[in-house]
Amino acid sequence: MSTDENAAEELLRGPEGLGRRDMPTSWTRRPGIEPTPDFLAMIDALRALQDDVTAAVPPPDVLVDTTKTLSELSERLRAYAAPERDQLTGRLITVPGRGQTMSPVLHLDEWSEHHARGHVTFGRFYLGGNGAVHGGAIPLLFDEILGRLANTGGRRPSRTAFLHVNYRSITPIGVELQIEGRFEREEGRKRFLTAELRHGDTLCADAEGLFVQLKPGQP
Numbered sequence: 174m175s176t177d178e179n180a181a182e183e184l185l186r187g188p189e190g191l192g193r194r195d196m197p198t199s200w201t202r203r204p205g206i207e208p209t210p211d212f213l214a215m216i217d218a219l220r221a222l223q224d225d226v227t228a229a230v231p232p233p234d235v236l237v238d239t240t241k242t243l244s245e246l247s248e249r250l251r252a253y254a255a256p257e258r259d260q261l262t263g264r265l266i267t268v269p270g271r272g273q274t275m276s277p278v279l280h281l282d283e284w285s286e287h288h289a290r291g292h293v294t295f296g297r298f299y300l301g302g303n304g305a306v307h308g309g310a311i312p313l314l315f316d317e318i319l320g321r322l323a324n325t326g327g328r329r330p331s332r333t334a335f336l337h338v339n340y341r342s343i344t345p346i347g348v349e350l351q352i353e354g355r356f357e358r359e360e361g362r363k364r365f366l367t368a369e370l371r372h373g374d375t376l377c378a379d380a381e382g383l384f385v386q387l388k389p390g391q392p
């Protein structure tokens with residue numbers, strides 16, 4: 174089993190795990206709806222498209238053609254729109270990236286209840302300027318790793334209350350970066366976590382997050 178599958182199993186485990194029946198319905202999926210390799214291939218193609226659109230400066234005829242094709246694709250997929258509960262993107266916790274393209278794909282290499290380590294590459298889509306990742310994309314990644322850690326180990330669901338990010342040096346696009354997160358402590362409903370993002374020996378950014386355990390019925 175891959176580290177991502179282990180992490181997913183951990184998330185869903187036990188009477189207090191995220192598989193509980195009182196989990197908010199928006200985070201659960203109806204049984205029987207599973208991603209197919211074709212669905213995941215579509216998501217990968219969309220990631221590549223995001224990078225290519227970001228970089229491209231096409232001539233007018235290519236632009237017109239591309240826009241027409243994209244509009245046709247949108248219309249085709251819109252016919253298959255499902256309610257949130259049945260949506261696949263973002264819910265595929267056994268798959269690196271969870272089948273969504275909003276944040277870069279987080280690959281988990283090590284996982285425990287209190288610690289996570291992984292790697293990630295920000296594509297051209299996430300460019301802010303001068304080869305550096307956009308400052309808004311970095312918290313997405315921190316929220317992803319800390320959100321998973323905050324809600325693992327049979328802990329009841331929690332939401333991010335704050336996420337403080339320090340940008341220590343630029344975060345380069347197109348290279349593999351290392352990320353590490355830690356569950357620091359718990360005080361009642363409050364869970365404090367920290368994370369660092371590194372390129373080799375260079376600390377790019379670090380973060381502290383507070384996650385607050387949801388009360389029953391809290392959305």
Ligand SMILES: CCCCC/C=C\C/C=C\C/C=C\C/C=C\CCCC(=O)SCCNC(=O)CCNC(=O)[C@H](O)C(C)(C)COP(=O)(O)OP(=O)(O)OC[C@H]1O[C@@H](n2cnc3c(N)ncnc32)[C@H](O)[C@@H]1OP(=O)(O)O
Pocket residue numbers: 184191197200266316317318320321324330331332333334335361362363383385386387388391392
């Ligand atoms: C729906 C559950 C989600 C769980 C999903 C988990 C796993 C799913 C599986 C896989 C997914 C994989 C990865 C997950 C990736 C990301 C998950 C990230 C989750 C999010 O990204 S989610 C979106 C952003 N998030 C929000 O949309 C929250 C909006 N907000 C609220 O929903 C409320 O605001 C809430 C609930 C946070 C608190 O509200 P509340 O009424 O329950 O509690 P209250 O205000 O009393 O605070 C209690 C104590 O926390 C202290 N406190 C509160 N806020 C503070 C702050 N900002 N600074 C300092 N202290 C703070 C108080 O001071 C008090 O402290 P004390 O007890 O010591 O006085």
